[in-house]
Amino acid sequence: MLDLLIRFQNMDRRWVFLGMALAIVLPMLVPFSLPFKVDQRVQDLYDRVEALEAGDTVYISADFDPGSRPELEPFFRTHLHHLFRQDVRVVMGTLWATAPPLVKPILEDIAQEYGKEYGKDWTFLGYVEGKELAIKSLGQSVRKTYPLDDRGNKTADLAVMAGLDAMRDFDILTSVSAGFPGTQAFVLQIQGQYNLEMASACTAVSAPDYIPYYQSGQLFGLSGGMPGSAQYEKLVYASVPPEKRPRLPATSGMNVLSIGHLYIIILLLLGNLAFFLTRGGEEN
Amino acid sequence: MDLLAITGLLLSIFLTLAILSFLFDDNPIYKFAEHLFMGVGIGIGTIEIYYGVFQPKLILPLLEEHRLLSIFPLLLLVLLFAKVTRKHQDWARIPIAFIVAAFAGVKLTGEANGRLLEQVRASMPDLQQLYETSGWWDWDNGGAGVISGLVLVLGLCACLLHFYFSARHNRPMRTISRIGILTLMLSFGASFGFTVMGRISLAIGRAEALLGLDQPNTLIQLGSMEVHRMTATRWMTVGTLLLIIVSIAALRRRTAPDSSTS
Incomplete structure (x- = not known):
């Protein structure tokens, strides 16, 4: 037994990676369903969006890239479905140079699916450089920060922007954030100053940093990583019959995530057990 | 095809x-x-x-709208490249001074507004209100309640005292300091757990694609x-x-x- 534990401690790390690969791939090939609960942070986000009325306008800052796609794209898609389903107008921009090729086609597809008209019901303003300075500028005037939209139209002339300029003119600000610049910069620069109603969907790595913003009321809702996205999918598609639902990537990823976590917990337990049991033997 | x-x-x-x-x-x-x-x-x-x-903020205003004020950012941009020459590298300090000053101003107001004031306020929970909304401990709401509020306040004080070096760390201070370390370890553990979850999520995304x-x-x-x-x-x-x-x-x-x- 002791020999086995010593061998386990000295095991080549590549076996751990292989085990992890199997822990991820096998549950995908043999699908199953584990239940999960909706967090209060996601429930609050959903409830606030549900309370929006037709004609209200939401500003989405889509600040993520392909590296964080599995965690944030499911939320982003579901959020757009949720907003368009309620006839809410969407104005979207990004502070990440690598985001437009990823987020623009998704917005275009979903807007088309709901028969929404560009410029009237939604617009994509494109990318703006400047990080926190750009955020500060957005707080004062979206039109000046983005003089032209992504298609080269004057932002001020778009019907969707009628009566809207400063960030506080929008009913909700949603930050889909994979890091800097993102949710934290929005909270620090303009949320408090203009008392904005702001929600965030962030990567799991950022979630512990943003939870205090939710607890202090600076964010009215927060979706953290893939579990947050899965919980939001669960709420948004609860009223849709299963046969009519699109593929829900975060929900299907949750089962795999659970098995992956279980594998790491087992490794942690075995590693600690081996360390404490073999410590005396090695000292002798 | x-x-x-x-x-x-x-x-x-x-x-x-x-x-x-x-x-x-x-x-x-x-x-x-x-x-x-x-x-x-x-x-x-x-x-x-x-x-x-460059195009909407420098080239178009200069060449099409003939806004002469746009020459200044262009000048600052050119000065930034003076850094590559040994003789004129001091000129690069002017645009760098602009950048540093702008970011210092933006950061300072942002940190004071968003983090300091709001977070200090949030670290003093209203226990009466917490009891009315969540009781002592609400399992359905991630453990919210009076106990969590007390853990937050006591843990925060213990962490702050752990980093207070002006007083001698005698026995009571050492005990408080240990509680502070424990609170910090719990916080790091939570961050590590979230990081692992994030990495597995990325692996899931690639595995799905493969x-x-x-x-x-x-x-x-x-x-x-x-x-x-x-x-x-x-x-x-x-x-x-x-x-x-x-x-x-x-x-x-x-x-x-x-x-x-x-």
Whole structure:
């Protein structure tokens, strides 16, 4: 037994990676369903969006890239479905140079699916450089920060922007954030100053940093990583019959995530057990 | 024939497996993929910055709208490049001073507004209100309640006292300090847990792409016949994996020191 534990401690790390690969791939090939609960942070986000009325306008800052796609794209898609389903107008921009090729086609597809008209019901303003300075500028005037939209139209002339300029003119600000610049910069620069109603969907790595913003009321809702996205999918598609639902990537990823976590917990337990049991033997 | 779709699919499979091959060992295929990602990332960034910043904020105002004030940012930009010459490098301090001053101002107000005031206020929970909304401990609301509020306040005080070095760390201070360390360890543990979750999520995303589960019902046109994208993806993944394994083995054999010469 002791020999086995010593061998386990000295095991080549590549076996751990292989085990992890199997822990991820096998549950995908043999699908199953584990239940999960909706967090209060996601429930609050959903409830606030549900309370929006037709004609209200939401500003989405889509600040993520392909590296964080599995965690944030499911939320982003579901959020757009949720907003368009309620006839809410969407104005979207990004502070990440690598985001437009990823987020623009998704917005275009979903807007088309709901028969929404560009410029009237939604617009994509494109990318703006400047990080926190750009955020500060957005707080004062979206039109000046983005003089032209992504298609080269004057932002001020778009019907969707009628009566809207400063960030506080929008009913909700949603930050889909994979890091800097993102949710934290929005909270620090303009949320408090203009008392904005702001929600965030962030990567799991950022979630512990943003939870205090939710607890202090600076964010009215927060979706953290893939579990947050899965919980939001669960709420948004609860009223849709299963046969009519699109593929829900975060929900299907949750089962795999659970098995992956279980594998790491087992490794942690075995590693600690081996360390404490073999410590005396090695000292002798 | 969906040649573009198949090429894109094959490229994404190859690059994913090439990056993952680093888990086995550092190798030239991984290096190639890494350099390609860097190059493409910088390329996309440069184009986006040109069309998103230079064109609307400098070139168009100067050349089409004839706004002479736009000469100043251009001048600052030119001065920034003075850094590369030894003789005139001091001129670069002017634009750098602008950048530093602007960011210092923005950061200071932001931190004071968003973090300091709001977070200090939030670290003093209203226990009466907490009791009315969540009781002592609410399992359905992530453990919210009076106990959590007390843990927050006491943990925060213990952490602050742990870093208070002006008082001698006698026995009571040491006990408080240990509670502070425990609170910090719990916080680091939570952050680590979230980080692990994030990394597994990314792995799930790539595994779904390699198994064709991201678009399970899509069909690809191959000449006159239609094939399921998922089936094609899986065959391509297996083929590419074998190709990478054989290539790495061949490269290692070639670069391995010849035992006959030693």
